[in-house]
Amino acid sequence: MANKYFKSFKNPYINIIRVKKDLEKNFLDFKIDNNYKEISIICNLTPTDLSKTYKVKINFDGKTRPKVYVLEPELKSLINKTYEVHMFRDYSLCLYYKKNYEFNADKDVFSNTIVPWTSLWLYYFELWQYTGKWLGGGIHPI
Numbered sequence: 001m002a003n004k005y006f007k008s009f010k011n012p013y014i015n016i017i018r019v020k021k022d023l024e025k026n027f028l029d030f031k032i033d034n035n036y037k038e039i040s041i042i043c044n045l046t047p048t049d050l051s052k053t054y055k056v057k058i059n060f061d062g063k064t065r066p067k068v069y070v071l072e073p074e075l076k077s078l079i080n081k082t083y084e085v086h087m088f089r090d091y092s093l094c095l096y097y098k099k100n101y102e103f104n105a106d107k108d109v110f111s112n113t114i115v116p117w118t119s120l121w122l123y124y125f126e127l128w129q130y131t132g133k134w135l136g137g138g139i140h141p142i
Helices: 012-026 109-131
Strands: 031-034 039-045 054-060 067-072
Touching: 012 031, 012 039, 012 054, 012 109, 039 109, 054 109, 067 109
Parallel strands: none
Antiparallel strands: 031 039, 039 054, 054 067
16 A cells, blocks of 8 residues: 555655755745654744744654644643644644545655645644634544
């Protein structure tokens, strides 16, 4: 099943290099660290002109789903139950439903999917703070 996400599943480093090149091309202000096992991206995202700026960290090992965390502001104190805001128990963001194969590590994957999806998630998080309801849809992880 994992190889439906990654053409280079047997060599995850190829996926890491592909992601690094994509981000360097499309997002000059991202801080990118990588090694042979993982790429770590730290960036600031502002979902709308009226939004806060969020410091986000994305970890990707080239073979499993990227893990996206909000570093600042710290969200744990604002959330009672992670499923209320479409998060996993480790407080990583749930950005897509893996059974729909919406994410793969092919060309421009982060600049066209993970980064905009994270910004959209932050937008829905802000709406949740005002309404108390998750309006972003999706299937909530438990």
